[in-house]
Amino acid sequence: xxxxxxxxxxxxxxxxxxxxxxxxxxLDGFESAVRRYALLPEQLVRPIARALPPIELGGGLLxxxxxxxxxxxxxxxxxxxxxxxxxxxxxxxxxxxxxxCFSTVAPKRISWSAVARNMLLAGAAVTLAAxxxxxxxxxxxxxxxxxxxxxxxAAAIMLAVVAGVAAWALxxxxxxxxxxxxxxxxx
Numbered sequence: 001x002x003x004x005x006x007x008x009x010x011x012x013x014x015x016x017x018x019x020x021x022x023x024x025x026x027l028d029g030f031e032s033a034v035r036r037y038a039l040l041p042e043q044l045v046r047p048i049a050r051a052l053p054p055i056e057l058g059g060g061l062l063x064x065x066x067x068x069x070x071x072x073x074x075x076x077x078x079x080x081x082x083x084x085x086x087x088x089x090x091x092x093x094x095x096x097x098x099x100x101c102f103s104t105v106a107p108k109r110i111s112w113s114a115v116a117r118n119m120l121l122a123g124a125a126v127t128l129a130a131x132x133x134x135x136x137x138x139x140x141x142x143x144x145x146x147x148x149x150x151x152x153x154a155a156a157i158m159l160a161v162v163a164g165v166a167a168w169a170l171x172x173x174x175x176x177x178x179x180x181x182x183x184x185x186x187x
Contacts, residue, residue: 011124018102073126073129088115096110
């Protein structure tokens with residue numbers, strides 16, 4: 001199970017790191033995406049939209065470094081459940097909007113698969129919060145705890161997970177750019 005929780009740690013670190021980093025240069029677009037969900041009072045849209053990308057990036061970095069793994073992953077689980085609920089409410093309302101998940105450059109519509117994905121990731125985060133993952137973790141170095149997973153195995157798991165998330169993100173971006181390119185071709 002140590003390998004699984006370690007993979008969860010790096011998976012969540014990569015997803016939240018990429019998501020936060022992608023949104024930071026597009027804060028106005030992300031604010032518009034948050035507004036389109038129509039779930040928050042107008043005076044909260046901007047502060048929440050401005051706070052979420054740095055929180056996501058910070059959460060991803062803390063998990064990658066292995067600092068406060070249980071607390072951070074518990075917090076990220078709560079965020080994922082809120083995201084899942086926001087998408088589900090809008091789908092039940094019959095609304096079709098951009099999810100604002102990673103980038104507003106190539107919009108992606110909300111779907112039930114996004115709800116399922118967020119629920120699965122929340123489950124991974126809850127598992128990580130309950131079990132922790134000390135390999136390659138600064139927390140473990142600071143408290144002299146030892147992991148059942150060697151640092152070499154942990155590094156391999158980290159690289160595999162990050163490469164997988166990067167490939168997934170790049171394939172999604174490539175599909176979005178292809179759709180934009182096809183839409184711009186003359187008939």
